[in-house]
Structure formats: C-alpha cells, structure tokens
Amino acid sequence: MPESWLPAFVAAAKSVGLNYGFLLNAFERAAWLNGVAVSVELSLLSIASSLAVGMAVAAALTSGRPWLARPARAFVELMRNTPTLVQIFCAFFVLNMLVSQVVGGPRNNPLTAYAWVVIVLSLHYGAYHAEALRAGIEAVPKAMRESAVSLGFSRRERLLHIELPLAVRFAWPSLTNNMVDLVKATSLGSAVAVGEVTYASLMIWVNGDNVLELMIFVFLVYAVLTLFVAWMGAWVENRLRMPGYGQ
Amino acid sequence: MPQSDTFSEHPPLVRLRKVHLSFGSNHVLKCIDLNVRQGGAVSIIGPSGSGKSTILRCINGLLTPDRGEVVVGDTPVHSLRTEAERIALRKRIGFVFQQYNLFPHLTVLQNVVLAPTRILGVERETAEREARELLAKVRLADKDDAYPGQLSGGQQQRVAIARALAMHPQLVLFDEVTSALDPETVGEVLSVIRQLVQDGMTCLLVTHEMRFAEEVSHEIVFTEGGEIVEHGTPRDIFHAPRNPRTHAFINALRN
Amino acid sequence: MASEDALILRTSRVVPRISPVVWWIAIVALAWLGLAHFHGNTVATLRVWLPLLASGLWMNILISVLAIGIGTVLGIIVGALELSRMRWVSAPARGYVQAFRNAPMLVLIFFATYVFPFEIQVGSLYLPFPDWIKATIGLALPASAHIAEIFRGAILSIASAQWEASASLGFSRARTLRWVILPQCVKRVLPPWMNLYAMITMSTTLASLVGVTELLEVARIASNTVNRTDFTIFVYLAVLTLFFLYCYPITRFTAHLEQKYAFH
Numbered sequence: 001m002p003e004s005w006l007p008a009f010v011a012a013a014k015s016v017g018l019n020y021g022f023l024l025n026a027f028e029r030a031a032w033l034n035g036v037a038v039s040v041e042l043s044l045l046s047i048a049s050s051l052a053v054g055m056a057v058a059a060a061l062t063s064g065r066p067w068l069a070r071p072a073r074a075f076v077e078l079m080r081n082t083p084t085l086v087q088i089f090c091a092f093f094v095l096n097m098l099v100s101q102v103v104g105g106p107r108n109n110p111l112t113a114y115a116w117v118v119i120v121l122s123l124h125y126g127a128y129h130a131e132a133l134r135a136g137i138e139a140v141p142k143a144m145r146e147s148a149v150s151l152g153f154s155r156r157e158r159l160l161h162i163e164l165p166l167a168v169r170f171a172w173p174s175l176t177n178n179m180v181d182l183v184k185a186t187s188l189g190s191a192v193a194v195g196e197v198t199y200a201s202l203m204i205w206v207n208g209d210n211v212l213e214l215m216i217f218v219f220l221v222y223a224v225l226t227l228f229v230a231w232m233g234a235w236v237e238n239r240l241r242m243p244g245y246g247q
Numbered sequence: 248m249p250q251s252d253t254f255s256e257h258p259p260l261v262r263l264r265k266v267h268l269s270f271g272s273n274h275v276l277k278c279i280d281l282n283v284r285q286g287g288a289v290s291i292i293g294p295s296g297s298g299k300s301t302i303l304r305c306i307n308g309l310l311t312p313d314r315g316e317v318v319v320g321d322t323p324v325h326s327l328r329t330e331a332e333r334i335a336l337r338k339r340i341g342f343v344f345q346q347y348n349l350f351p352h353l354t355v356l357q358n359v360v361l362a363p364t365r366i367l368g369v370e371r372e373t374a375e376r377e378a379r380e381l382l383a384k385v386r387l388a389d390k391d392d393a394y395p396g397q398l399s400g401g402q403q404q405r406v407a408i409a410r411a412l413a414m415h416p417q418l419v420l421f422d423e424v425t426s427a428l429d430p431e432t433v434g435e436v437l438s439v440i441r442q443l444v445q446d447g448m449t450c451l452l453v454t455h456e457m458r459f460a461e462e463v464s465h466e467i468v469f470t471e472g473g474e475i476v477e478h479g480t481p482r483d484i485f486h487a488p489r490n491p492r493t494h495a496f497i498n499a500l501r502n
Numbered sequence: 503m504a505s506e507d508a509l510i511l512r513t514s515r516v517v518p519r520i521s522p523v524v525w526w527i528a529i530v531a532l533a534w535l536g537l538a539h540f541h542g543n544t545v546a547t548l549r550v551w552l553p554l555l556a557s558g559l560w561m562n563i564l565i566s567v568l569a570i571g572i573g574t575v576l577g578i579i580v581g582a583l584e585l586s587r588m589r590w591v592s593a594p595a596r597g598y599v600q601a602f603r604n605a606p607m608l609v610l611i612f613f614a615t616y617v618f619p620f621e622i623q624v625g626s627l628y629l630p631f632p633d634w635i636k637a638t639i640g641l642a643l644p645a646s647a648h649i650a651e652i653f654r655g656a657i658l659s660i661a662s663a664q665w666e667a668s669a670s671l672g673f674s675r676a677r678t679l680r681w682v683i684l685p686q687c688v689k690r691v692l693p694p695w696m697n698l699y700a701m702i703t704m705s706t707t708l709a710s711l712v713g714v715t716e717l718l719e720v721a722r723i724a725s726n727t728v729n730r731t732d733f734t735i736f737v738y739l740a741v742l743t744l745f746f747l748y749c750y751p752i753t754r755f756t757a758h759l760e761q762k763y764a765f766h
Contacts, residue, residue, distance in 0.1 A: 081749040082742050083704035085711075086718055090738045093725065097734065147348035150307060151362040151414065152338040154330065161365060165352050184606035191608075191711055198609060211616040218609055219601075226604050244396020245351040 019210045028204055035200025036221055042117065042186045042196055043225060047179050049122035054129025054175075058167075059159075061134045072130070079127035085188055087124060091116045092192045113192040121182055128178045129171075136171030137163055169240050176233030180226045187222070197221050260285045260418060260449050261306060266315035266325075268301060275301050276312065277473040283418070283451050288444040290452045290460035292484075293470035294496065299453040302470075303420045306451070307340045308333040320417065338366060341411030341419035345426050347403040349395035349410070355382065356391040359410045367414065374413070381409040385439050401432025405439055412443075419443070421452040437463075457500055461485050469493045529743060544732055551724045551737070558720035559744060565634060565716065566703040569641035573702070574695075576642065577649025584654050595650070602647035607705045611640035615712040634716075637709035641702055648698050656690040657683065689763045696756045700749045707745075717741055 006023055013020045022028040060072035079087070092113055100109040140163050148158045168175075190199035201214040261283040268276040275298045283289045291299045304310040305317050308324050317324040319336065327333050349358050359378040363369040369377075382388050385405035395403050404424055411419055421440065425433045437459050444450055444463050454460050460467060460481065467484040469477045469492075477490040488494045583595035602610070614636040622629045660683055668678040710719035721741045725734040 077750060077753075078746065081700070081704075081753055082745045083707040083718075085707045086738070086741050086745060089718065089722070090742055093722075094735050094738050097731065101731070143344065143346055143348045144350065146309065147342075147344060147350075149309065150337055150340075150342035150344075151410070152334045152366045153362070154334055157365055161361060162350055166350075169352060180604075184604075187606040187608045188708075198606070198612070202612075205616070215609070215613050215617065219605055222606055222609065223604055240352075242351045242396055243394040244398075245394070 013213070018213050018216075019208070020213055022204050022208065022210060022214075031195075032197070032200050032204060032217075035195055035197040038189075038194070038200075039186055039196040039198075039221065039225065042114070042121075042189060042194070043183045043229075046118050046121040046125070046182055046186065047229075049118065050125040050129055050178075050182060051175070053122050053126025054133055057126060057130035058133035058137065061130060062137045075123075076127040076130055079124050080131070084120065084124050084185055085191060087120045088117060088188055088192060091120050114189070114194050117186075117189045117192065117194050121185060121188075124185075125178050125182045128181075129175055132171040132174035132178065133167055135174075136167030136169070139170045140166045169242065172233070172237050172240060176230060176237070179229050179233065183225045183229050184222060258285065259283060260287075260320060261451065262316070262318045263302070263305070264316040264318075266302075266305060266312045266317060268298075268305065268310065268312045275473050276305070279315070279470075279473075279475055281468060281475065281478075283449060284465075286447045286449055287465045288450045288452070288463055289466045289468060290454055290464040291468045291470055292454065292457065292460060292496075293476075297470045298473040299470055300422050303342070303422050303451065303453060306418075306420060307342055308336050334366075338414055339417045341408075341414060341416035343404070343407050343411050343419065343421045343424050345423040347395070347400070347407045347427075349403055349407055351395050353394075354391065355387065355393050355395070355398070355406050358395065358406060359413045362410070363413050378409070378413055381412050382406070384412075384442075385409045386435070399432055400428045401435045404428060404432075404436045408436075408439055408443075418449045418451065421450065421454070423453050423455065425454070425456055457485070457497075469496065471496070529747070544730075544736065547728055547730075547733055548736070551720070551728075554720050554724070555717060555737075555740070558715060558717035561634065561709075561714065561716040562703065562706040563748075565638050565641065565706045565709060565714075566699065568638045569645055569702050569706075570699050572638070572642035573645025573698075574649055576646035578653055580646060581650035581653035581657075584650060585657060599647045599650050602643045603651065605644065607641060607644055608708050608711065610643055611637050611708050611712055614640035614643075633712055634709060634714045637706075637712060637714050641705055641708075645698060645702050649695065652691055652694045652698070653687075656687040659690060660686055693756045693760045693763070696752055696759070700752045700756075703749060703752075704745060717744065 010020045010023055022032070057072050057075065060068040061076070063069055096109065096111060096116060099111055100106045103109055144162055144166065145158060148162045153161070186196055187198040189196045190202060193199060195203075197218055201218050205211045205214045259282040261281070263279050263281040266276055266279040267274075279298075279302060281289075281302065291302060293299055301310060305312050306319060306324065308327055311327075312325055315325065319340065322336055324336060327336065349355075350361070353361060356375065356378055359381060360371070360374045363374040363377070364371055379388065379391065382391055385408055387402060387405055387409070390398065390402065390406075395406065398406065407424075408419075424440075425436055428436065433456070437456065440450065440452070441459075441463050452460070452464070462481075464481055466478060467481050468475055469484060469488075469490075471492055477484065477488060477493045483489075484493060485497060488497055580595050580598055583591050584599065586592045586595070615633055618631060618636050618639070620631055622631050664682055664686075665678060668682045669675075673682065706716060707718040709716050710722065713719070715723075718741055721737045725737050728734075728737075
C-alpha cells in the first residue's frame with residue numbers, strides 16, 4: 001500500500017544525500033507512524049488531566065485554609081524544583097515497584113509505563129497550571145468580589161461564575177505556554193520505553209545509519225504539535241476575549 | 248418638591264442607631280443615627296473620608312459595625328452571623344458602585360440576568376424578558392449584546408443600575424455613582440435615578456452632585472469626620488443650615 | 503468588626519509562603535527518619551556508592567554551568583542579531599531562536615550526541631569529543647535561544663524615550679548603552695536568567711539517557727546493582743532531594759529579586 005509519491009520522495013531525498021529508505025519498509029513505517037500517534041495521544045491525555053490537576057491545586061492554594069493551602073504549596077514547589085525525568089524515574093522505578101509489591105507481583109499491576117508518564121506529566125504541569133491560575137485568581141479585582149457579594153452570591157457561586165472565568169482569562173497565556181512545554185516533555189516517555197515518536201525513531205536509527213534523517217522528522221513532528229497547541233491556545237484566547245477590556 | 252412629613256406616616260425601612268465602626272485606630276463611624284422611610288430618597292453629603300460609603304456598606308452587611316443597631320425591614324443586620332443570612336439580606340438590597348463593577352466577561356444582558364437566574368432561581372426566559380424591560384427603562388435597549396468594556400462610563404453605570412433592579416430590591420444604595428463619570432454622561436445616570444425616585448423606590452445615595460441631591464431627595468444628611476452633623480429637608484440644609492460646619496461646607500461648594 | 507471585609511481579604515490573600523527554614527527542617531527530619539529505618543547494611547552500601555553519587559552530581563553542576571555559560575554568550579550575540587534593522591541578519595536569528603526554543607531538549611541532546619563525531623581532527627591531532635560535552639552543547643543550544651529572547655525583550659522593554667533623553671544629555675549611543683540601558687537590562691534579565699539556569703540544571707539529567715554518568719545515571723546503576731527495595735527507594739529519593747536542595751533556593755532568590763525589582 002505504499003502510495004506512489006513515497007518512493008518518489010525517498011528518491012528525491014537520496015539525491016540530496018538523505019536516506020529515508022525506512023519509509024519504504026512497511027513495518028518500520030508503521031512503527032514510526034504509530035509513534036507519532038502515541039505522541040499525539042499522550043499529549044492530549046496529559047494536557048486534559050494536567051488542567052484538572054491545576055484547577056484542583058489552584059483551588060487549594062487560594063482556599064485561605066492553611067491545612068489545604070500549605071500542602072498544595074509544598075506540592076507545587078516540589079514539582080517545579082525537581083527534574084521531570086527524575087520524577088518519572090521515581091514514579092516508574094520506585095512507586096511502580098511498590099504498587100507491584102502491594103498487588104502481588106508485576107503481573108497484577110495495572111499501571112504501565114505509559115500510565116506513569118501521563119500521571120507524572122499531569123502532576124508536573126498541573127503544578128505549573130496551578131501557579132498560573134492562582135496568580136489569575138489573585139488578579140481578579142477586589143471590586144468584582146464586592147460586586148458579586150452585594151448581589152447575594154455565595155462563595156462557591158462567586159468562584160464559579162465570576163472569579164474562575166476571569167482567572168482563566170488572565171492565566172490563559174501562561175497555561176498555553178505550559179501546554180506547549182508539556183507537548184515537548186512527552187519525549188521523556190522514551191526514557192521508560194513508551195513508544196512515542198522519539199522512542200520509535202530511536203528504535204529505527206539504531207538499526208540504520210539514518211540518525212540525521214529521523215532527527216529532522218522528529219523535529220518536524222514536535223514543531224507541528226507545538227504549533228498546533230499554540231494555535232489552539234490563541235484561538236481559545238480569542239474566543240475568551242472580553243471586548244474593550246484591557247488592551 | 249415632596250414634603251418630608253407626608254412620609255413620616257410610613258415606618259422606616261432602614262434604621263441605624265448609635266452605629267460605631269473603626270478600622271484599627273481609625274474611628275470611621277461615630278454614633279450614626281439614620282432613618283430611611285419606605286419610598287423615601289435620602290442623600291448623604293459631606294467631605295470625602297467622612298464615612299459616607301461606610302454607612303452604605305454597613306446596611307448591606309459588607310461591613311459589620313462594632314456597636315449599634317442596623318435594621319433593614321425587620322432584619323437586624325448588626326446581629327447576622329452566618330453568610331447565608333447576609334446573602335438573604337443582600338438579595339433585598341441593590342448596590343450601585345462608583346466604579347460600576349460590571350462583570351467584564353459577560354454581555355450587558357448576561358450581567359443583568361446572572362444574579363436573578365443563579366441566585367433567585369428565576370427562569371431564564373422570564374429573567375431575560377425582565378432584563379430587556381429594565382434595559383429599556385435605563386434607555387439601553389439596543390446594547391444588550393455589548394460587553395461592558397465597549398460602553399461609556401455612563402452607559403455602564405446605567406447597566407449597573409439595571410442589574411441591581413433585576414433583583415427586585417426593596418432598597419437601592421448608590422455609592423457616589425457619578426464620581427467616576429465624564430461630565431457629559433453624568434446627566435443620563437442622574438435622570439435614571441430621578442425616575443426611580445419618582446416611581447417610589449427607596450433610595451439612599453452618597454453623592455457629590457449637590458444640585459441633584461437638592462432636587463431629588465426628601466432628606467439630606469450632612470456627615471463630617473464620621474458623625475452626622477446635621478440632617479433635614481433639602482431647603483433647610485442648602486439654604487438655612489443651622490450648624491456652622493454645614494454652612495462652611497455648602498458655602499465652599501457655592502464659590 | 504468588619505467580618506465580611508475580613509472574608510474578602512482572606513480569600514484574596516496571598517497564600518503564606520512557607521519559610522525555607524521549615525523546609526530544611528522537614529527535609530533533614532525526613533532524611534533522618536529514612537536513615538533510621540534502614541538497617542546498617544543500607545548505610546554501608548550507601549557509603550560505598552556515595553563517592554560515585556557525589557561525582558555524578560558534580561557532573562550535573564559542571565554541565566549546567568558550562569551550558570548556561572555558552573548559552574549566555576551565544577544568546578546575547580543572537581539576541582543582538584535579532585535586533586538588527588537588516589532583515590537578512592535578523593530573520594535567520596529569529597529562525598534560530600524559534601527552532602531551538604520549540605524543540606524538546608531531549609531531542610536536541612540526542613541530536614548533539616549522534617550527529618557530532620566522537621572525535622575531532624585538528625591537523626594531525628585527534629581530540630576526543632566526549633558525550634558529556636555533546637550533551638552540554640545539546641543544552642547550550644536551547645539555552646542560547648531562551649537567553650536571546652530574554653535579552654531582546656529586556657532591551658525592547660526599555661522605553662525609547664530613554665534613548666532620546668540620553669541623547670539630549672549628550673550621551674553617545676555606546677555610552678547610553680553602557681550607562682543607561684544595560685544597568686536597567688541587568689535587573690530585568692537576572693530573574694528570568696536564573697530561572698533558566700534552574701531549568702537547565704534540571705535538564706542535565708537528560709544526559710543520563712545518552713550514557714553520561716551524572717547523578718541520575720549513577721543512581722540507576724546503583725539501584726540495579728544493589729537490587730534491593732529499600733536501597734532503590736532511598737537512592738531515587740536522594741536524587742530528588744538533592745535537586746530540590748540545589749534548585750529551590752535559586753527559584754526562591756529569583757522570586758525575591760522579581761519582587762524587589764517590580765517596584766523600581
């Protein structure tokens with residue numbers, strides 16, 4: 001099923017000294033495309049759950065209750081001041097081992113390397129989201145609260161209808177940045193053999209002399225993914241724009 | 248010019264007795280006594296920093312006095328303890344702010360509809376119909392889809408009045424509502440308030456618009472340094488003040 | 503008193519920052535508790551691995567300092583090129599920044615490791631090109647792109663009125679740069695530069711994936727060699743803690759600087 005343009009592309013690449021022969025190998029091509037798909041899936045899943053984590057932690061940070069805010073603050077600082085890769089290793093080599101021991105052997109352990117990468121990326125970038133949202137909530141003018149209070153809003157209704165919608169708007173540029181960083185960080189999945197695009201490429205180039213060629217492809221994949229996320233971010237920002245407010 | 252004694256038959260809707268409030272060492276309110284009768288319009292005037300806005304915030308429970316009584320209808324505001332009790336009170340009292348404080352992420356219509364639907368549980372259709380009527384009343388019928396940021400200050404302030412009225416309040420508190428406005432838009436806001444007073448809405452205003460206060464109010468209260476120096480009919484306060492401090496304040500404004 | 507006002511203040515209050523002292527006490531206490539729970543055997547094993555772990559950490563610090571150093575020099579040059587009024591100079595510089603800012607650091611490290619040769623020929627001399635230097639370059643490239651952005655942003659953020667004001671006082675362009683613009687730039691650049699350094703330091707662990715024996719790699723080898731649950735837990739938590747102890751003070755200090763400069 002190789003389309004007709006594929007051999008033409010490989011031949012053209014060869015004429016400038018690039019060896020994209022692996023594209024003509026159905027098995028390697030499928031493996032690599034699967035890697036791209038895994039990267040996309042990993043990114044989307046982690047973005048969604050990191051936003052959920054960020055909301056929850058931001059709510060704790062701004063709750064005004066020390067028993068909630070302090071652990072949340074400690075979580076944020078720990079996540080932001082330790083390497084993501086070390087967190088992944090701690091999760092996969094330490095926590096995963098402990099889970100396996102509890103459930104009686106790795107066979108019974110439902111958590112895969114893939115799951116751990118999603119968990120760590122969600123927590124790590126959730127901490128960054130939480131900081132951005134906290135700053136957003138604190139940027140809501142005091143007058144808005146007073147206005148909502150005077151209309152008879154309870155604390156919960158105020159948060160839901162006034163403070164969060166405004167905070168998300170203030171925090172959105174930072175959230176978009178965090179999401180772009182998250183997409184780039186999915187490449188760390190390769191460290192624990194999650195078959196995303198970096199790992200899939202690694203598996204191909206160890207068998208051939210086509211490192212540079214695959215490297216170019218990998219860069220392009222991340223460029224497209226990060227541009228897409230940045231573009232989606234800009235689109236949402238535009239949708240959330242409050243006409244006449246701010247700049 | 249309505250006569251104040253025609254209102255003395257009505258029971259007071261708002262009653263403040265010996266209200267004291269301080270922030271730290273700053274004694275903001277000293278023994279404030281104040282009545283607002285049902286359907287009455289009372290204006291509080293006086294130099295800035297004399298505690299005028301603080302009085303309004305004590306009435307809707309944004310602030311709780313250190314001593315004294317604040318009663319709205321039959322609700323003792325000074326002794327409300329829970330948030331739920333204060334929320335019940337605030338549903339009955341409209342508040343219009345100096346800086347309008349509209350919600351910038353909602354359209355004009357959504358601003359007016361939000362509280363009735365979410366807080367009072369009014370059906371959306373009913374709430375929207377009423378909101379449009381109110382917007383027509385403040386002469387902004389064509390602006391329902393605009394965002395607050397797209398409106399002039401005077402227009403925003405009229406939306407804020409419509410938002411307060413949408414809760415069917417017994418009483419509306421106006422906190423220097425024209426102070427942040429361009430001179431040319433002050434008039435449109437004042438005429439909306441004038442209409443409200445004529446319709447019999449109970450209004451308590453803090454204002455710097457002396458001419459307007461004189462024209463529209465049934466009673467004027469002059470405060471200075473956290474005390475009520477003098478109160479009386481607009482004619483008495485503006486033309487025959489008994490207290491020399493009132494006299495000095497009014498004269499300073501005239502010149 | 504003003505109860506509702508207090509409520510509003512409470513919800514808007516900045517969450518109290520936990521004092522660093524509390525952190526240190528907590529960490530020392532945890533470490534002590536951890537040590538107490540391991541049998542003597544673990545402590546002995548740890549003593550064997552400690553010198554290697556220390557040299558691993560040294561490698562992280564070395565790579566991070568070199569990468570930020572190279573990145574800073576390169577970044578200032580690229581940032582200056584970006585500000586050029588000539589499009590054929592500024593456009594490639596912008597391309598460089600966009601490319602290296604948007605590529606994952608891990609992929610850049612792979613790139614540096616696999617694409618550069620393992621030795622360089624200078625005349626008849628063959629100089630080895632070890633992996634850790636390649637990893638350093640892999641980190642210096644994105645660092646330079648970030649620094650170019652920081653530098654460019656700082657220069658642009660200083661109002662053109664200052665150039666005019668200085669010129670009217672008789673300052674030359676070079677003197678304006680030296681005495682008016684750069685001192686303000688340093689204040690604006692320092693906090694993000696330090697944040698970047700913390701980020702680069704944390705990214706040095708990526709070098710373990712191309713076989714550089716830095717802290718995380720040593721920890722992995724140690725954990726696999728000793729192959730005991732308690733030791734594995736301990737060694738990975740130690741790595742986590744060491745990075746925290748190195749990076750947290752940097753971010754704290756950065757936040758402090760940001761607050762201080764925000765009012766000037």
